[in-house]
Amino acid sequence: MKTAEKLAAGWLLTLGFTFLTSSVSAVVERNSMFKPISPGENGELVKEYFNRERASLLNATATQGLIFGLPTLILGSWMGWGLYRQSKDEKKALQQQLSDRLQSTFYQMIQANDGRITVLGFAMQSQLPASVAKKFLNEKAKEFNANFKVTEEGSVSYHFDL
Secondary structure, three states: OOOHHHHHHHHHHHHHHHHHHHHHHHHHHHHHOOOOOOOOOOOOOOOOOEEEEEEEHHHHHHHHHHHHHHHHHHHHHHHHHHHHHHHHHHHHHHHHHHHHHHHHHHHHHHHOOOEEEEOOOOOOHHHOHHHHHHHHHHHHHHHHEEEEOOOOOEEEEEOOOO
């Protein structure tokens, strides 16, 4: 469904841009018809010819380009903006779910281990990479004023007061 909406928004934007481009092109061409023609090299007067049918056709093209182009471009922009906002909201919801899951895992482990937790244990339980787990635990340690203990092997364990 989302792919169809993206395609529809893209087509509307493309179509609206095409209509507006043809409208601008018609206006530029029509305006160039009204420019005076310079005299020839001999200074002879050049007879002006004004093609009323062509001018009328260019006016109609410019008007139709605006009539169809603006609403199409606005609708495509509106659909694109809505898809962008929806995607942003979904990313925020997924980030919130991940944060809630990590919080829950963290509190469960703290309670089960009497306030003691290691990076490896938390990474295994939360299924996170070690670097992300360590960053999360460091933030929580700062937040809750945890104590650190370093074992002889160099591993760090965090001790939170319950």
